[in-house]
Structure formats: structure tokens, C-alpha cells
Amino acid sequence: MAAMAIASSLRGAARRSALIRLALDSVGRQNMIQMVQLRWIAVIGQILTIVYVVQMYEVRLPLVQMANVISILICLNLFSLFFPQRNATVYRWQIFFGLCGDVAVLTALLYCSGGATNPFVFLYLLQVTLAAMLLDGWLTWMIVGLTTVCFTALTKYYQPLQLPEHSRYTLFELHILGMLVCFALNAGLLVIFVNRITSILRGREERLAELRQREVEEDLIVRMGLLASGAAHELGTPLATLSVILGDWRRMPEFRDRPELLEEIGDMEEQVRRCKTIVTGILLSAGEARGESLGITTPQRFMDELVAEWRAKRHVPTLDYDFDQDAELPADLSIVSDSALKQVICNVLDNALEASPQWLAFEVRCTAQTLSMQVRDFGRGFAPEILAQLGKPYQSTKGKPGGGLGLFLVVNVIRKLGGSVTAENLIGGGALVSMSLPLASLAIGGSHES
Structure with a gap:
């Protein structure tokens, strides 16, 4: 049994590692998508800014060179857009090189339009902020170093802005106006994308916290x-x-x-x-059959026998039991007689009988995909704190030491079979516990675990 428990723990650890890796990969892809969206905004903004400056202020710019640079940015964006679909995992170094590409494109555009005298040079701060949120410390400092080097180089190497002799504006006036536009652009993009990235990271932390909670619960089940x-x-x-x-x-x-x-x-x-x-x-x-072979049965026979055994061992004045199976399903549909499932169903029925000794109902519906079960009673219902913490261990209002493990085991066994458990209080009084699981998890050769 100890070896089986260790093997189960290792399988659970492998599943959790896969889920954690999937959660991290999902965050990486979402972050890459945010960068792609930011680049599209940059492409549109750069084109509009160039057209506006040339048309309104008659500033002379090397349009062919700048068009080539923007084309490179578009190609980089298309590559970043389709690359995550071909490769499930997006690593930090990929985001790092993407940011390096953004810095290089921005540097080339600034070189063609005044270098460090161009007020849009402060867009480097946007790249540094994104690096601080998306990358590890040393990669972030590399982005800081890269932008600093580029900024320093632009103070010496650049193509000066040229205004026509008859222009009504001076370079200083255009610089102040550009600083205003750059500040508004930087602030707006930071608010939008920092909020989005923060939301993505918060969602990742919530998913990881849920996986860690499952790890604790599965460890408790093993023990x-x-x-x-x-x-x-x-x-x-x-x-x-x-x-x-x-x-x-x-x-x-x-x-x-x-x-x-x-x-x-x-x-x-x-x-x-x-x-x-x-x-x-x-x-x-627990997985030890004591020499007995695994039982094969049908959904209706499984439920009928379960109810008959449960009735025989307990005094139940009234139990309304109903089994309904879709007409298109064969009457001799075979499933595995899962003892763990039988135990958790009896656990739910026991709880309902304790809350409502005179009457309870057990309804089962079998479809081509799902086996659904509902247990209703006329008791006092669940306390709000129990409903809020459904499936958590030691959540009980009975005041017994170690109580509250019944629903915890029910939720975890059903979840291991790929199903779900919900509970609610009925308006007219009493409570309803619904259990649903895919029929494939009980099929012969299915991927269920007892």
C-alpha cells in the first residue's frame, strides 16, 4: 500500500508539474501577445506621426529609410505573432530578444529624426518598464544597459531635423510639443499594458495557488x-x-x-x-482488491445495487430514487464498478439522511457523455461558510473532531474522475448536492483512477 501511495503521489506530482508548466506557458504566450499588440500600436503611431510632421510642419525626413525600418518592425511583429502558435512554450529569452528588436527599431527611427534631440527618445522608458515586468533581474538590466548605450550613441550619431526656411515653427517649439505628445503616449500605454500584464500575472499566481492547494489536498488524501x-x-x-x-x-x-x-x-x-x-x-x-476481480456492470445496475445496499444498511422511511437513461444509449452499456465512486455517493446519501431523516431524493440521469446525480433533502441546508469552502477539509458544523472530511473526499474523488460537485440551498428548504462526471471515466479502458 505504501508503494501504491508513493506511486500515486509521483503521478500526482507529474500531473501538477505539467499543469504548472502549462500555466507558465500560457502566461508567456499572453505576454507575447501583449507585446505584439503594443508593436501594432507603435507601427500605426509611427506612420501617423511621420505623416503628420511632414504634412503639417513640413519637416524633412528620410522617408525611404524610415519606411524600411517600419517594415522591419512589421516583419518582427508577424514573426512574434505566429511563432507562439508553432511552439507552445514562450521563454523569457524570446521576450528579451523581442524587446531588443523593439529598442533597435526605435533607435533606427530616432537616428533618422534628430537622435537624442527627438522628444520621442523617452519611449525607451516604455521598453525598460516592460522588461522590468516581464523579465528576470539580469535580463532587465541588460535592457537598461542597451537603452542607455543607444541613448548615448544618439547624442552623437544622428541625422538632424531640417525645417524649411519659411517655417512658422522653431525646433524648440516642436520639441516641446513632441515632449507633450510623448508624455501622453508613454503614460497611456503604460497604464493600459501594465494593467493588462499585471492582470495576467495575477491570474497566473491564482492558478499556481490553486495547484498548490490541490497538492496539499492530494497529500492529505494519500495520508x-x-x-x-x-x-x-x-x-x-x-x-x-x-x-x-x-x-x-x-x-x-x-x-x-x-x-x-x-x-x-x-x-x-x-x-x-x-x-x-x-x-x-x-x-x-485504497486499491487493494483482496484477490477480488474488478467488476463490470451497467450504469443502471450499478446505481440500483448501490441504492439497494444502502437501504438495507440504514433505516430510511422514504427515499425517492429515480434512474433515467437516454433512449439512444444501449441498455447493456458497460462500465467499471468503481468502489470509490460508490463510497462517495453513499457518503452524500448518509449526510442527506442525517440532515433529513424522514425523506430524501436521489435522481440519476445517464446521457451519452455524462452521468449526473442529484441528492435532495428537507434539512436545514448548508451553512454559508460551508458553501463558500465546499470541498475543503475540516469544514463542518457538526462540531466533531476531524469532521468535515466527507464532502472533501467526495469532491476530490469526483474531480479525480474528471467530474465536478456543486451544492446549494433550496428556496423551499433543504439542500441539493449535484455530482456530474464524464461517462468515459467509468468506461472499460477509460482513464479513471480509483
């Missing part, structure tokens, strides 16, 4: 399974001993001649058999 299996094994020997002793008592003259004692011995044997059944169920749920 509970080890405890339950160990207890079941330990109980097997004394129960067998009790069964032998009671059999000997039944044959002894002191008991054989007294019917009232024989009746009590029969009751004791029945309780021992019930304990053995419970122990067997625990071992089955």
Missing part, C-alpha cells in the same frame, strides 16, 4: 488512504478471530441449548460480517 488501509489490515485479524470464536460458541452445549443466546450470537456474527464488509470496502477504495 488518509495510508491510515485507512493500515487500520483495515490491522482489523482483519481480530475480526477473523472473533468469527472463529463465535462459531465455536455456537457449537458449545452451554449456548446451543439456549435459543436466546444463540440469537445474540447470530446478531454478533452479523455485525462481524458487516465489519468485514466495511474493511473490504476500505481496501477496495
Whole structure:
């Protein structure tokens, strides 16, 4: 059992590692998409700015050289747009080289339009801000160093802006106007894209926190399974001993001649058999079949037998049980008789019976894709804090030490089968627990785990 638990933990760790890697890859792709959108804004802004400056202020610019630079930026953007679709993972170095390309294009445009005297030189701060948010420390400092070198080079190497002799504006006036436009552009883009990137990173942290919580819950399940299996094994020997002793008592003259004692011995044997059944169920749920083969059944037979066994062991005045299967499904549709699923359904029914001893309803619907189950009762319903923390361990209003594990196990077993569990309070009173899982998870050869 310990080896099985370790193997289960390793499989769970592998699944969690894959999910964490998927979450990080998704964030990388989203960040790359944000950079692509920013570049399209840059392309449009650069074209409009060049056209506006040339037409309104008659500034002489090397339009052919600047058009070539903008074409390079468009090609870089198209490459960045389609590259993540061909490669699932977007690494930080890819974002780093993308930012380096943006810095190079901006530097080339500034070289053609006044160098460091161009007020749009402060757009370097936008690249530095994005690097600080998207890259590691040393990569960010490399972007800082690159922009500093480019800024310094533009103070010496550039093509000066040229105004016509009859221009009504001076270079200083255009510089002040350009600074105003650059400030508004920098501020607007930073607000928009920093908020977007922050939202992406916050979503990543939430997904990672959820995965870590699942890791804690699965670890708790493994430890509970080890405890339950160990207890079941330990109980097997004394129960067998009790069964032998009671059999000997039944044959002894002191008991054989007294019917009232024989009746009590029969009751004791029945309780021992019930304990053995419970122990067997625990071992089955833990993955140890005690030599018994895996059962194959149909959805309706599985549910009918489950309800019949549950009714036989508990006093239920009224249980409204209904099974509905789509007409197009074959009546002999085969599924695996999953003992863990049976146990969690009985757990939900037990909770409903405890809340509503006089009446409860159990409705099952089987479609081609889904097996849906609903348990309703007329009890007091769930407390708000229980609904808010559905499926979390030790969330109980019964006041019992270690309570609140029933729904925790229900949620986790159904989730392991690829399904979901919801709970709600009904308007007319009582509560409704809905369980839904893909029928493929119970199909023969399906990818379910007991």
C-alpha cells in the first residue's frame, strides 16, 4: 500500500508539474501577445506621426529609410505573432530578444529624426518598464544597459531635423510639443499594458495557488488512504478471530441449548460480517482488491445495487430514487464498478439522511457523455461558510473532531474522475448536492483512477 501511495503521489506530482508548466506557458504566450499588440500600436503611431510632421510642419525626413525600418518592425511583429502558435512554450529569452528588436527599431527611427534631440527618445522608458515586468533581474538590466548605450550613441550619431526656411515653427517649439505628445503616449500605454500584464500575472499566481492547494489536498488524501488501509489490515485479524470464536460458541452445549443466546450470537456474527464488509470496502477504495476481480456492470445496475445496499444498511422511511437513461444509449452499456465512486455517493446519501431523516431524493440521469446525480433533502441546508469552502477539509458544523472530511473526499474523488460537485440551498428548504462526471471515466479502458 505504501508503494501504491508513493506511486500515486509521483503521478500526482507529474500531473501538477505539467499543469504548472502549462500555466507558465500560457502566461508567456499572453505576454507575447501583449507585446505584439503594443508593436501594432507603435507601427500605426509611427506612420501617423511621420505623416503628420511632414504634412503639417513640413519637416524633412528620410522617408525611404524610415519606411524600411517600419517594415522591419512589421516583419518582427508577424514573426512574434505566429511563432507562439508553432511552439507552445514562450521563454523569457524570446521576450528579451523581442524587446531588443523593439529598442533597435526605435533607435533606427530616432537616428533618422534628430537622435537624442527627438522628444520621442523617452519611449525607451516604455521598453525598460516592460522588461522590468516581464523579465528576470539580469535580463532587465541588460535592457537598461542597451537603452542607455543607444541613448548615448544618439547624442552623437544622428541625422538632424531640417525645417524649411519659411517655417512658422522653431525646433524648440516642436520639441516641446513632441515632449507633450510623448508624455501622453508613454503614460497611456503604460497604464493600459501594465494593467493588462499585471492582470495576467495575477491570474497566473491564482492558478499556481490553486495547484498548490490541490497538492496539499492530494497529500492529505494519500495520508488518509495510508491510515485507512493500515487500520483495515490491522482489523482483519481480530475480526477473523472473533468469527472463529463465535462459531465455536455456537457449537458449545452451554449456548446451543439456549435459543436466546444463540440469537445474540447470530446478531454478533452479523455485525462481524458487516465489519468485514466495511474493511473490504476500505481496501477496495485504497486499491487493494483482496484477490477480488474488478467488476463490470451497467450504469443502471450499478446505481440500483448501490441504492439497494444502502437501504438495507440504514433505516430510511422514504427515499425517492429515480434512474433515467437516454433512449439512444444501449441498455447493456458497460462500465467499471468503481468502489470509490460508490463510497462517495453513499457518503452524500448518509449526510442527506442525517440532515433529513424522514425523506430524501436521489435522481440519476445517464446521457451519452455524462452521468449526473442529484441528492435532495428537507434539512436545514448548508451553512454559508460551508458553501463558500465546499470541498475543503475540516469544514463542518457538526462540531466533531476531524469532521468535515466527507464532502472533501467526495469532491476530490469526483474531480479525480474528471467530474465536478456543486451544492446549494433550496428556496423551499433543504439542500441539493449535484455530482456530474464524464461517462468515459467509468468506461472499460477509460482513464479513471480509483
